[in-house]
Amino acid sequence: MNGSYDLAIIGGGINGCGIARDAAGRGLSVYLCEQNDLASGTSSAATKLIHGGLRYLEYYEFRLVREALMEREVLWAMAPHIIWPLRFVLPHHKGLRPAWLLRLGLFLYDHLGGRKLLPPTRTLDLTRDVTGKPLKPGDYARGFEYSDAWVEDARLVALNARDAADRGATIRTRTRAVSAERDATGWTLVTQDTETGRTETVRARMLVNAAGPWVADVLSSKLRVNTSAKVRMVQGSHIVVRKLYDHDRCYIFQNADNRIIFAIPYERDFTLIGTTDRDYVGDPADVKATPEEIAYLCRAASEYFARPVTESDIVWTYSGVRPLYDDGASAAQAATRDYVLVLDEAGGAPLLSVFGGKITTYRRLAEHALEKLEPLLPPAVKDKRGWSGRTPLPGGDFPVQGFDALVGEIARTHPWIAAEHARRLVRAYGTRARDILKGATSLASLGRDFGATLTEAEVNHLMASEWARRAEDVLWRRSKLGLRLSKAEAADLDAYMAGRLAVATKASIAH
Template sequence: MPEVHDVLIIGGGVNGCGIARDAAGRGLSVFLCEMHDLASGTSSWSTKLIHGGLRYLEYYEFRLVREALIEREVIWKIAPHLVAPLRFVLPHHKGLRPAWLLRLGLFLYDHLGGRKKLPPTRTLDLTTDAAGKPLKPDLYRRGFEYSDCRVDDARLVVLNARDAANKGADIRTRTKAVSAVRDAEGWTLTIENLDTGARSEVRGKTLVNAAGPWVADVLTGTLRANSRAKVRLVQGSHIVTRRIFDHDRAYIFQNADGRIIFAIPYEDEFTLIGTTDRDYDGDPANVRATDEEISYLCAAASEYFVKPIAPSDVVWTYSGVRPLYDDGASEAKAATRDYVFELDDNGAPLLSIFGGKITTYRRLSEEALEKLQRWLPASSEEKEGWTGREPLPGGEFPMEGRVALADELRRDFPFLSVRQAARYARSYGLKARDFLKDAKSAADLGRDFGAGFTEAEARYLMRSEWARDADDMLWRRSKLGLHLDTTQRAALADWIVSERATTAR
């Protein structure tokens, strides 16, 4: 008979991995399966922000905004390598939201969520401040600056999975949930290894459907369960251009259609612009930024920047599908970003998750386990809240300590470039030492595939972070795909095949 786990989880995005970490840290037996790579769906295609969601105040989502504002500094504290403060510039656009309304919203934003370390809002004279230089001077003369945080979204997911595994969770990638049977004692889940085609069964007392955009497909197909809740799939696309401005602040722009877009410094050399909001119908795996969306984002940014942005300036695009709870909102931009649980306790419990934001994943995880608590050992309740106190792997240093850590890495490994040390600090934190170890020179790290990405780092990702191919490494564990050319990416892919063959012998 297979082991009976306390919690079975379908889905390796931020919610599934967050629940796995929380549950494993409470001493529960956890199994998680993900049919592709960790964070291969919605969780790696966000705007890369830990934020309260300033625009949600217009839709009276005060509970969600407050929770998200509180979580900003909590997540910064537990992941100081992945999260960093970012100042946002909001130019006043005559004819759209009046200045008094912007000030009121920012006052609430500053005081609603227990801000402690992040600096408060201030008013800007864009005719003299450096933030005004890239903007059209005749149109944008006054603005406001406020705080939120940036995050490496996919790495946040992976490190939640890594910590869950460190605490005993069984994390299986490239493993699809094929079917499930419920009986009085729990669930029997049939899974398939998509690399080998081999099938097996796992047992669990409870089952969590955290499949993101596939939540409804898993409910009706894999689990053959009924659902009262409905999911609304909303596509959000982003574009990346060469760096548009020199300073290190981001912009939030209002549009005449009521939407907002961000323009954010990205990967040192680039600017990230997004996002769109449009209903999506189809397989979420096939979502792509459309020509219409690319043109829309270029036009929206060009309303503000002196130098117009054309589709020909775009060097990369990405798109994701948000699995929002269908609250009947008439427009995609107005659909709630709050999370909703559906608990089916007609026998062994099935908990399905609709909606949610990266910023609130940790609180969502806590509430999910609260929903399942009566089927779990009572002792697990004693560790509630632990995920907000203990750092994620590599994050065992002060919140403001990322720059100091990069300096330490260069001191201990003087062959590292400034840029390489900074990337290691913000991606791995203290865990960078796991693959640097006793290296005395760059040659000790093996071949450099480009942008400082070496064999030593690639082996670490394969060994410790479930990376299997070049896409896993270059687009989820990092964004180095932006910095490597086609030949370099192909060389890495060939090396991975060779390395896996060698390891398999």
């Protein structure tokens, strides 16, 4: 036996890591295993918005929308380095929803969620406003502008895991759950490192299945548990193109099929367009944007933009599978984005399975998960509910409107760093950018430059503090520098990281 815990969690996406953080912060001992890298599935394939979900109002999902709207400013305060406000422009399309309905929806959106800092909706004259210039002339005269927020989704997962670990949780990445057996007092969970083949056996009083798209597979093949709850796998794909316009606002476009897509400024030099909604069958690990989805997104964006968006403009695509709770909705876009927590105590020790959810409400989901388990928790733990929303994530201990001041401080104290480099570090790490720069007196003292300001010091930090093992972890999840590094530079980074891991593994075996 390799240890005994209060809570074991299968799944290192946003829900698993959010539950791990909340539980560890309440004083529970926590073990989490993830078969791949953190956020390697759905949690790095989102549209990267902290939002209420304007279109969910049409499906009368008022509880979900209200909870999500209330979370926007809570999460912004927790992580102002990786979350920041955005303004969205909704052009009025004469052939689709009437203007009065849009105004009503946006009135509800402004008032349902206790908005305090985010600015309210306003009406735009698109013939005069700068946001009308990229649109087809004459087709879109009026629009509405409202607030939501952006999140670096995979970094949000990594920071929740980091905070959980700082509070005592054991985080095992690239470690798959092999089997789990329960008895009256707990679970015996067997896991295996997917790279070394080493197995580990732990005991836990409670088990949480937060495996995302694999939640049903874990129930049937690893835990051998039956449940009436079902998961509906819905594919969402995105395209990234060269920057389509120069202003900093986003667009939300209605389509004739009742779906919507977003066009969002992305990584300063690009525009992100998405998403699609289609039922998915198969292994979630194999998901990729299909030619039909790519054509759909290009066509939908070209309906609005004066310059058509073509496949030749695309620099990157990504796709993920949303593990939605199957509520029997006829269309994928109509399936609920709400979460369902299923508690099973029939065989003795409790098992909690997570179905559905969205990144905006992950923290509330974690709170509700622990509420489900509350009868089994000691009184001292119950008294700590609600702490997670009042405590910043790692690097987020600065004012929500203090980002530029922190960038200025880093630039002043390290004058040899270019302004864009300082900004990128603060955007990724917040106040913990100081840890990467600690002791450095020149750019050269940060070590090797892998390209696009990615230095050896930063890579070492990600390996030591954020469980990065491969170049793809650094370039596509801890950052999006994969858009900027060449294949040769990425290969050099991979070789460097593999060398460091080999040395660390050798030292661990010797020890």
